[in-house]
Amino acid sequence: MHASLSMRGVTAAGLIALALLIGAAPGANAQGVTIEVWSHEADEPAKVAFREQAVKNFEKSHPGTKVKITWYEKNPLNAALKTALPAGQGPDVFYVEPDQTEYITAGYVTPLDDLVNWNNIEPWARKVWTHNGKTYGVAQEAYTVELYYNKDMLQKLGVALPASNQFTQAQFLDLVKKARAAGMTPISQGVGDRPYPGAYITVEALLRKLGPDDYEKLFTGKLSFADPRVVEVLKWVKELADAGAYPKNFMTLKLGESHYYFYSKPGALMLPMGSFYTGRAFVPEDKGGQPPTFPLGIMQFPAMNGGACNDCKTSTVGASFAINAASKNKKLAGEFLDAMSTPEMGKMWIETVYLQTGIKADVKQFTGPHAAYFTELMERQKGKKYFVGQPRDMVKGECKDAFAQVLNSGFPGGLISVDQTVQMMNKACYKS
Amino acid sequence: MFARAARALRDPGSSTIDARRASLGILAAFLAPALLIYAGFTIYPVIRTFYNAFFTIKPQGVVDFVGFGNFTALLFADPTFWKAVTNTALFTIVATIVDVIGGLLLALVLFARAPLAPLLRVVWFTPVLMSYVVVGIIWVWMYDYDWGLANATLRWLGLGGWEQSWLGQPSTALWSVLAAHEWKWLGFNMIVFLAALHALPGEVLGAAELDNCGWLAKLVYIIVPMLRTTVVNLTVLSFIGKMMVFDLIWVMTGGGPLWATETVSTYVYKRAFEWNTFDLGYPSAIAVLWFIIILAFIAIITRVFRQRDKLEF
Numbered sequence: 001m002h003a004s005l006s007m008r009g010v011t012a013a014g015l016i017a018l019a020l021l022i023g024a025a026p027g028a029n030a031q032g033v034t035i036e037v038w039s040h041e042a043d044e045p046a047k048v049a050f051r052e053q054a055v056k057n058f059e060k061s062h063p064g065t066k067v068k069i070t071w072y073e074k075n076p077l078n079a080a081l082k083t084a085l086p087a088g089q090g091p092d093v094f095y096v097e098p099d100q101t102e103y104i105t106a107g108y109v110t111p112l113d114d115l116v117n118w119n120n121i122e123p124w125a126r127k128v129w130t131h132n133g134k135t136y137g138v139a140q141e142a143y144t145v146e147l148y149y150n151k152d153m154l155q156k157l158g159v160a161l162p163a164s165n166q167f168t169q170a171q172f173l174d175l176v177k178k179a180r181a182a183g184m185t186p187i188s189q190g191v192g193d194r195p196y197p198g199a200y201i202t203v204e205a206l207l208r209k210l211g212p213d214d215y216e217k218l219f220t221g222k223l224s225f226a227d228p229r230v231v232e233v234l235k236w237v238k239e240l241a242d243a244g245a246y247p248k249n250f251m252t253l254k255l256g257e258s259h260y261y262f263y264s265k266p267g268a269l270m271l272p273m274g275s276f277y278t279g280r281a282f283v284p285e286d287k288g289g290q291p292p293t294f295p296l297g298i299m300q301f302p303a304m305n306g307g308a309c310n311d312c313k314t315s316t317v318g319a320s321f322a323i324n325a326a327s328k329n330k331k332l333a334g335e336f337l338d339a340m341s342t343p344e345m346g347k348m349w350i351e352t353v354y355l356q357t358g359i360k361a362d363v364k365q366f367t368g369p370h371a372a373y374f375t376e377l378m379e380r381q382k383g384k385k386y387f388v389g390q391p392r393d394m395v396k397g398e399c400k401d402a403f404a405q406v407l408n409s410g411f412p413g414g415l416i417s418v419d420q421t422v423q424m425m426n427k428a429c430y431k432s
Numbered sequence: 433m434f435a436r437a438a439r440a441l442r443d444p445g446s447s448t449i450d451a452r453r454a455s456l457g458i459l460a461a462f463l464a465p466a467l468l469i470y471a472g473f474t475i476y477p478v479i480r481t482f483y484n485a486f487f488t489i490k491p492q493g494v495v496d497f498v499g500f501g502n503f504t505a506l507l508f509a510d511p512t513f514w515k516a517v518t519n520t521a522l523f524t525i526v527a528t529i530v531d532v533i534g535g536l537l538l539a540l541v542l543f544a545r546a547p548l549a550p551l552l553r554v555v556w557f558t559p560v561l562m563s564y565v566v567v568g569i570i571w572v573w574m575y576d577y578d579w580g581l582a583n584a585t586l587r588w589l590g591l592g593g594w595e596q597s598w599l600g601q602p603s604t605a606l607w608s609v610l611a612a613h614e615w616k617w618l619g620f621n622m623i624v625f626l627a628a629l630h631a632l633p634g635e636v637l638g639a640a641e642l643d644n645c646g647w648l649a650k651l652v653y654i655i656v657p658m659l660r661t662t663v664v665n666l667t668v669l670s671f672i673g674k675m676m677v678f679d680l681i682w683v684m685t686g687g688g689p690l691w692a693t694e695t696v697s698t699y700v701y702k703r704a705f706e707w708n709t710f711d712l713g714y715p716s717a718i719a720v721l722w723f724i725i726i727l728a729f730i731a732i733i734t735r736v737f738r739q740r741d742k743l744e745f
Contacts, residue, residue, distance in 0.1 A: 082705045102708045191688075192572070248577035251600025251689055266578070322606045401512070410690040413600060 033329055034066040035336050036091035038080065041319060042071035043256065043289075044120060044279035046353045047141075051340065053348065058339035067336060075193075085324065093325040093336060096137055098128050098317050099393035110137045115334030120341045128317045138337045139358030140349070141319035143275040144381065145204060145390075148262070151295035153184060153269045166300035166310070173239055176314065177223070179269045180244040187245045188261040188268035191255020191413075195404030196392045197255060198412045200272035201240065203391050204301040204314065205233045211308030211385045214405025219394040221431040225422045233304065233361040234411070234418045241414045250413055256280055256288075263290040274378060276318060278354035282370055296373060298380050315386040316393065317358055350374070395429065402428030484716035495713075502717035513718065515691050516699040519606060523695065530614055531662060531670045535621020541630045542622070542650070553626075557619040564616065568683030571612035575599050599685055602692035609684050609693055613677075621666055628662040629655070645708035664737050668730065675726050696722050 048071070065296045065362045070091070072080065077095060084090035085108040096103060111134040118126060125139035154161065159176050161167075167175060179186040191198040207215045209229050217223035218230065225231075239315075247253060247268070251279040253261060259280045262271040271277070281296075282288035288431045290296065303310040321340065323333045339345075346361025353372050366374045402424055411421045449713065485502055487495040506513050538556055542549045559567065574581045575598040583595040598608040632655065640650050656663070678697035681687065687694040687702065704715040 079705055082710070086710060100708070102710060106710050193686075224434055248597055249580075249600070252572055252576060398707075400707060401702065405688055405690055409688055413689060415602065415690055 005398075007406075033332060034068050035093060035319075035329055035333055037067060037069045037085060037336070038072060038077060038091040038094040039069050040072055040074045040077050040095045041279070042073070044353075045283055047279060047319070050345070050349055050353060054336070054340040054345060057254060057345075058162065058336050061339070062332070062335065065332060090324050090326065092329050092333040093321050093323055094314075096322045097318050098139075098389070099138070099321065101131065103322065104131050104136050108325050110325045110327070110330055111136060112138065112323060112334065112337070115323065115330060116339070117341070118345070119336045120338070120360050121359050122360055124388065125317055128358075129320065137320040137322045138341055139320045140340060141276065141353075142315065142317050142356040142358045142379040144356065144377075144386075145200060145301075145314040145316075146275050146277070146377070146380065147204075147299050147301050148271045148273060148277060149297045149299055150262070150267065150269055151297040153179070153267070154297070157182060157184075157269075161299055162299075164300070164303075165298075167302045169236055169302055169305050170300035173236070173243065175269075176240050176245045177243050185247050185266065185268040186243075186260070187240075187255060187269060187272045188258050189246055190250055190255065190258040190261070191409045192252045192254040192257070194255045195400075195408055196244075196390070197273070198250070198408040199391065199403065201245075201301075202237045202407055202412065204272070205237065205304055206230065207312050207314060207387055208301065208307040208310045209233050210306040212312060212385070214308070215387065216394070219391040219399075219429070221399065221429050224430050224432070225425040231418060231422060234421055237412065238418050239410050246412060248363075250299075251409060256431065259290075260288060263294050263296070270299075270432045271431070274316075274318065276355055278370070278373070282354055282373075292369070298376055300380065309385060311385050312387055313381070313384040314390060315388050316390050317388075320358075384413060399425075399429035481716045481719055484712050485720045486717075487713045489711050489713045498713070503715050503721065505714070506717055506721060512691060512694065512699060513696075516694045516696045519691075519693060520675060520677065520695040520697075523606060523610060523677055524671060527613055527617075527674045527677075528667060528670040529608055530610075531617055531621050531629065532666055534614065534618045535666065536625050536656075536659070536663075538618060538622040539629055540655075542626055553622075556622055559616045560619040560623075562616065563682050564679040567612060567616045568680050571608075571615070572684055574612075575608055600689055602690050605685055605689060605692045609681055612684065613680055616680075621670070624662060624666060625659065628659050632658055638664070664733075668733055671729065671733070672726060675729075676740035 010076065037051075039051060051069060055069065056229075058067055072095075078100075081090060081094060081103075085103065085106070096109070104206050113135050116135075116138055121138060122142075124136055128139060129135050129137035157175070159175055159233075162171075165367045176186040187201070189197055189200070206218065209232070210218065210223075214223055214227075214229075218225070218227075223230075225234075247261065250331060255362060258271065259273070259277065262268045263281060280288070281290040285291050300313075320336055323330055323337070327333055341359045343359070343361055346357055346359030347363055349355070349359060350361055351366075351368055354374055356369075391403060391407075392400070406416070406421055406424045410416050416424070471606055486497060486735060488502070489495050489695050542553055546552070573579075577583055577595065577597045577600070580598075582598060586592060586595050596604055599605050636654060636658070637650070640654055645654070676697055677695050678701065681693050681695055681698055682701070685693040687698045700715045700718050700722075703718065
């Protein structure tokens with residue numbers, strides 16, 4: 001009796017072990033698997049709803065598999081990833097942006113070429129994430145850098161926007177001076193929690209003045225900041241700053257607060273911002289969004305005198321997702337990325353987030369309360385030449401730090417001269 | 433071994449409870465959990481940081497031995513490091529002095545039973561209970577140029593010409609952060625001093641009063657000398673804390689504007705996590721150098737005061 005019980009016990013244990021082994025075999029059975037996702041943008045309800053809808057769709061098509069999204073703010077997310085990934089830990093899928101190429105060089109993200117259905121992704125969006133012939137991220141959000149303005153305020157100043165929707169360098173400076181004289185804040189912008197928005201006016205001017213090739217050279221250390229064209233642009237930006245273009249609390253104003261500053265209190269004439277503006281602005285007014293009647297307009301950044309490419313415009317990929325190279329569920333993680341990137345989800349993104357996307361989506365007729373905005377946004381793209389990427393995607397190390405401290409804050413904040421700016425940027429960035 | 437330990441617990445009077453007579457096995461069994469945690473979360477990271485300081489760590493775990501290269505670069509070719517050292521030293525010296533003297537003055541106000549003393553004690557101590565992150569956010573609002581309390585008060589007083597972007601000017605940013613720090617931390621020193629004041633022998637203070645000793649003379653010649661150990665301990669604790677200041681500065685300024693509030697700790701963090709590299713070698717070298725400097729200063733302070741007081745920290 002005792003022996004037979006033991007035999008039964010051994011057999012049962014063997015069967016359980018076999019079952020566990022089968023269950024553990026990759027891809028053999030997804031029952032009970034939880035895909036861990038770490039995401040930024042918890043403060044943007046439309047994006048939260050979008051990703052949660054993707055989770056619902058995925059869980060419906062994969063019974064027994066769960067997706068758990070942990071929401072972070074951007075800086076804590078990056079800090080968590082930079083400790084978890086080198087330790088071989090971290091989530092299966094995580095939020096990432098194209099400037100974070102260190103994950104690729106370090107081998108912490110897995111190539112997605114065979115894991116994702118690329119038929120649903122725009123080729124240009126895939127290209128942004130392609131390094132040495134392999135693709136490492138799925139672009140969800142795409143955006144252009146825009147110059148938003150308050151139509152009523154512009155009218156109040158008695159200034160008409162040219163038919164090209166683009167002021168000249170001199171007209172723009174004059175506009176800033178007029179706005180300040182009328183007691184308006186000309187440009188709402190703050191660098192309290194981001195290393196880039198303060199540089200929007202400067203870098204967009206540099207792109208138009210230098211053209212794409214030299215612009216790229218400037219931020220990859222191959223062109224000096226002492227180049228006369230660069231100095232000319234810096235002098236113009238200095239004039240803007242000295243004319244009081246930015247708010248007095250520029251240094252401490254946070255990105256989200258600069259939106260509110262523009263469309264609510266105290267109000268400003270212009271807001272240079274990525275077209276991800278909508279993520280914060282198009283939420284209900286009682287949750288900090290833009291008032292429904294706000295007279296929002298979009299103009300082009302000013303044309304530079306003798307600019308090499310005044311039709312140039314910055315376009316880039318923002319929110320993207322990658323798969324942890326240490327993930328044990330790569331195939332399922334890839335399928336989750338597919339679930340976020342169907343044409344239906346692309347349509348949902350455009351119609352609810354009001355923002356461009358790297359997902360192929362066939363939206364011919366814009367509907368919804370902000371359809372007019374999206375139509376205007378598309379109008380502003382006509383005939384433009386895109387430079388894909390931003391300086392913060394190109395700079396690294398000491399140059400990245402100098403970009404944040406000098407071009408982003410100290411220079412537009414009026415703390416340093418043009419000469420000091422040239423000297424500091426060259427020291428950190430220019431490889432002569 | 434465990435049986436002996438259990439016996440010792442049952443019979444506290446038995447000789448086996450005496451740690452001096454316990455066998456190594458028993459001592460090891462009781463110490464092992466704490467030692468393992470200490471080794472895993474303190475000793476190993478420290479050793480690893482020292483080790484990393486001599487390497488450049490490249491992606492995918494590739495390491496290059498660079499000897500003292502990181503230290504040489506740090507000391508002779510990194511102006512940001514020296515800027516961070518200067519800021520940290522300034523913050524440490526001023527904050528330590530204000531912490532100790534300010535805490536003592538507040539404690540004396542309460543000890544003298546000033547009007548509303550119980551309320552003041554609560555008001556002054558409450559900020560100690562807040563985290564630096566919360567304190568930082570509150571003070572960023574207070575310093576806001578347009579709607580912050582600091583400038584609003586100046587305007588209300590008719591001193592609008594003095595309004596500033598307190599955190600946006602290199603000349604005022606570090607001092608503004610320091611003020612926020614003092615608001616949070618003075619209450620802690622106040623409570624420690626208050627406890628020490630209440631522990632002073634009443635007969636000595638009474639005798640001084642009988643001798644018609646004035647309050648200033650009593651403070652200078654009797655109270656402060658008798659509080660010497662407390663002063664020294666708080667000075668050393670405060671010094672160590674300030675040399676590692678990070679969270680308040682990170683929340684309020686991130687080291688800006690133009691590195692005006694960069695401290696050694698924020699610089700280590702930036703080099704390790706913000707520069708888009710995974711090189712932990714150079715930031716480890718900064719951490720090691722700073723560890724040695726702090727240790728040296730503590731040794732000096734301890735030596736200076738060792739003759740007359742035993743430090744307890």
